[in-house]
Amino acid sequence: MTPDSVFPFKEAIRTSEERLSALSESGKKIIGYFCTYTPVEIIHATGLIPVRITGGYGNTDKAYQHVPDFICPYMKRALEKALDGRYDYISGLIQGYTCDAACGMVNIWKDALKLDWVHSIPIPYNDTPESSDYFKAVLDELVQNLSAFGGDFSDSALNGSLNLYHRIRKIQYTLYQQRYQGKSNFTASDLMTIMDAGDVVPPEDYLCLLEDLSKRLPNHRRNQHHRFPVPVLVSGSLIERPEVMDMIESSGGRIVADDLCNGLRQIFPTDGKGETPMDRLIHRTLNRFPCPSRSRATDRGRRLLDILTQSRAKGIIFLIQKFCTPHLADIPILSELLKAKGYPAIVIEMDESWKMEGQVKTRLEGFFEMLGEDRN
Amino acid sequence: MEKQTKSNKRLKTAKELQKVVTEYYHQCTAAKVEGKPVGWMPPMNGAIEIFYAMDLQPVFPENWSPVCAAFGLTPQNFEVSEQMGYSRDLCGYLRNIIGYVNGLMNDKESPFGGLPEPDILLSPGGGCVPVMKIFQAIEKRFPDAKVFFADLPQVPVEDIREHHVAYAICEMRRLIGFLTEVTGHRLDEEKLKNTVALSDRACELWDEIMTFRRYKPVPFSAAEMGIMFVMVTLQGTQTAVDFLTKVRDEVRGKADSGMGVIENEKLRLFWDNIPLWYNMGLFNYFEKFGGVVVAETYSAAWSLRMDPNDPIRSLAMKSLTSYPLVSCVSISKRKEMVLKACRDYAIDGVIFHRNKSCVPITLGQMEIKRELEYQLGIPSVIIDADHMDDRNFSVAQFQTRADAFMEMLLNKKMNS
Known part of the structure; x- marks a missing residue:
């Protein structure tokens, strides 16, 4: 991938705090969220700007005044940034109950940062007519609260927002399909950067970036780190440092598919079905490519096997945030299931310093060598 | 400081508690022998009363963990689950019970005769993540058990609204229907009222x-x-x-x-x-x-x-x-x-x-x-x-x- 194509996305991320602060100062209300199960379309349809809270990497000194060390790096770093004033531009916070850490952290944000508006969305775990009805009531409550907070909502506005996000996800998914088919022009870290920009850029602007990229896609050529890279699938949590993907690809692997929070799980399916806009939103949410916090390892295993087959990956890398209970708890069952089908797995845990490159690289090289031998 | 290994019991009824605990676990194992359906479930919810009212035997794997701790069995259970790949960063309840069901469970020397195998699993959607993952691992360990996939709104107490209550009621009724179907036991309304009165x-x-x-x-x-x-x-x-x-x-x-x-x-x-x-x-x-x-x-x-x-x-x-x-x-x-x-x-x-x-x-x-x-x-x-x-x-x-x-x-x- 040529640097020029990804540059606008990198710039969008780099300047996002400044631009979001300016939007906030101009009177726009910005709603932060942690989990991608948050119905961003409703926030957008109410005239507010949804922005995903990110953590990045670095120190967590201030966060430790509020939380123990055995919380995932994402949550610790996000709190650190908030305590540094880097989220002063948000007017409110939404959490869809995804994990115990996210739920607890929303409480701490509310308390420590004196947030006026915090809303929880208790998303159902089942997909039945009753759970859909219940979820509709939950979303109606969100609409009411967002409207009271300062936005006007209508079904037609929601329909427009659903269409907008659908266009975004369709382009993103096309990039993923090209990778499945071995036709991708991007390194995994470039693709991740493209995806990540969507979390912190208002959707209309992000769509422009994506459409502009789409027009120029065919001219690019991907640089291979290795002559004979081993195709792998990466499964795990939110990955906040795209360079980790480079490390995998420079150690002998080629990422051909993923099951990441800021990857496939966020964009698939690209849309839902239903008679009303709200039905369409509910259908998509309840049929998401599942996060381990909302699904069974056995069900995820079946889906992962499908992706492994489609992408022709030879093995799987579990790349997870340290202390991430949903992922850690699934790994034994998933590893057993995948091993039985001939897919070896390796687990890489990441902390907030991201300073374990040497050790991780050695392990990855060993893993790829082993996969390469199997292939031969 | 010497490690305090024994609690100073000062209530006479503490001795009575030992009897109650023993009888409860014997009741669980006896149920299995007698053909009374045994259901494993998480604690702190309203399904317990439903089970007792329907003459089914509830068992609480999470509660078994303190028993294992009291009897010094946790190191063995942890060893089993850690060998299976469960990280030491995971909740100890999870590592203990997964280790137990895949290890000591069939040991005849288990305290109180051990836990009886489940006929039914109430696998929760809701509660904390470890409790959900515990039951998902138990589902895998006991593939013949009938599984009820429960759902409960995860909402802070002060935010509970009528639609949360309505869904929880809906799930309660679905549970009763499921239990009737898989066990043949029917729910007697009067018996349920009495059970709830005792609970209250x-x-x-x-x-x-x-x-x-x-x-x-x-x-x-x-x-x-x-x-x-x-x-x-x-x-x-x-x-x-x-x-x-x-x-x-x-x-x-x-x-x-x-x-x-x-x-x-x-x-x-x-x-x-x-x-x-x-x-x-x-x-x-x-x-x-x-x-x-x-x-x-x-x-x-x-x-x-x-x-x-x-x-x-x-x-x-x-x-x-x-x-x-x-x-x-x-x-x-x-x-x-x-x-x-x-x-x-x-x-x-x-x-x-x-x-x-x-x-x-x-x-x-x-x-x-x-x-x-x-x-x-x-x-x-x-x-x-x-x-x-x-x-x-x-x-x-x-x-x-x-x-x-x-x-x-x-x-x-x-x-x-």
């Missing part, structure tokens, strides 16, 4: 027992927390009511006669978070400073009332309001509970157990700590430990922190 009575007794902890000196300490066993496993039964009545009578008698846990009670303490099940005697460590752990997180855990004439709604509400103690916790509610307990029980100091095995209760402790100091001027200390895994607990570190804290509290008391 147990809650009432629980609260009454707790009120005697306001007395100075306090008639029993957190070392007796084992009495909550009946609230977890036998709610909705006459056994629980009879046992709690005896506890109430004994505690009332002690309170009225001024008989305290220790002779010279100087400091009254609150313990936040789950106890160290492998070291319940730790609660007695504070005695040498004249300190008694008077109340704890569980003191208000069953402060709820149920209406026997509206049993399904009552049980749905029980599920919705009990779980938020350990998941979908709101700090404002936790602050309210801890501060109220500190006022009610005239607490001098609070011990926060920063529990590596329980993220939901641990997150927010620092905010509560600050609020205690700010609103009530009550000092507190943080103890790093783990409710199941003693490898995450340093006795020496505990002693250093506890000694300094208790000395500070004594000085504060003398100067006040």
Whole structure:
């Protein structure tokens, strides 16, 4: 991938705090969220700007005044940034109950940062007519609260927002399909950067970036780190440092598919079905490519096997945030299931310093060598 | 400091508890032998009463973990689960029970004869993540068990609205239909009302027992927390009511006669978070400073009332309001509970157990700590430990922190 194509996305991320602060100062209300199960379309349809809270990497000194060390790096770093004033531009916070850490952290944000508006969305775990009805009531409550907070909502506005996000996800998914088919022009870290920009850029602007990229896609050529890279699938949590993907690809692997929070799980399916806009939103949410916090390892295993087959990956890398209970708890069952089908797995845990490159690289090289031998 | 391995039992009814525990587990194993359907479920919800009312045997794998800790079986269970690939960073309840069902479970020497295999699994959607993952692993271990995929809104208590209640009721009815279908047992409405009435009575007794902890000196300490066993496993039964009545009578008698846990009670303490099940005697460590752990997180855990004439709604509400103690916790509610307990029980100091095995209760402790100091001027200390895994607990570190804290509290008391 040529640097020029990804540059606008990198710039969008780099300047996002400044631009979001300016939007906030101009009177726009910005709603932060942690989990991608948050119905961003409703926030957008109410005239507010949804922005995903990110953590990045670095120190967590201030966060430790509020939380123990055995919380995932994402949550610790996000709190650190908030305590540094880097989220002063948000007017409110939404959490869809995804994990115990996210739920607890929303409480701490509310308390420590004196947030006026915090809303929880208790998303159902089942997909039945009753759970859909219940979820509709939950979303109606969100609409009411967002409207009271300062936005006007209508079904037609929601329909427009659903269409907008659908266009975004369709382009993103096309990039993923090209990778499945071995036709991708991007390194995994470039693709991740493209995806990540969507979390912190208002959707209309992000769509422009994506459409502009789409027009120029065919001219690019991907640089291979290795002559004979081993195709792998990466499964795990939110990955906040795209360079980790480079490390995998420079150690002998080629990422051909993923099951990441800021990857496939966020964009698939690209849309839902239903008679009303709200039905369409509910259908998509309840049929998401599942996060381990909302699904069974056995069900995820079946889906992962499908992706492994489609992408022709030879093995799987579990790349997870340290202390991430949903992922850690699934790994034994998933590893057993995948091993039985001939897919070896390796687990890489990441902390907030991201300073374990040497050790991780050695392990990855060993893993790829082993996969390469199997292939031969 | 020598590791406190044995709790100083001071209630006569504690001996009665051992009998109740033994009988409960024998009842579980006997049910299996007699062909009575056995269902495994998470604690703290309204399904227990449904099971008892339908003449089904509920079993609580999470509750089995403290039993394993008391009998020193956790190292073996941890070894099994860790060999399976379960990380040491995961909740100790999860690692213990997964290790147990894949290891010692078939050992005839297990305490109380071990747990009977499940015919039914109530696998939760809701509660904390570890409890959901525990049941998903159990589903895999017992593939022949009939699984009910339960769903419960994860909503903080103060945010509960009618649509949450309606969905919880809907799930209760779906559970009853499922149980009828897979066991052939039908639900008798009158029997359910009686069960809920017994459950309500147990809650009432629980609260009454707790009120005697306001007395100075306090008639029993957190070392007796084992009495909550009946609230977890036998709610909705006459056994629980009879046992709690005896506890109430004994505690009332002690309170009225001024008989305290220790002779010279100087400091009254609150313990936040789950106890160290492998070291319940730790609660007695504070005695040498004249300190008694008077109340704890569980003191208000069953402060709820149920209406026997509206049993399904009552049980749905029980599920919705009990779980938020350990998941979908709101700090404002936790602050309210801890501060109220500190006022009610005239607490001098609070011990926060920063529990590596329980993220939901641990997150927010620092905010509560600050609020205690700010609103009530009550000092507190943080103890790093783990409710199941003693490898995450340093006795020496505990002693250093506890000694300094208790000395500070004594000085504060003398100067006040």
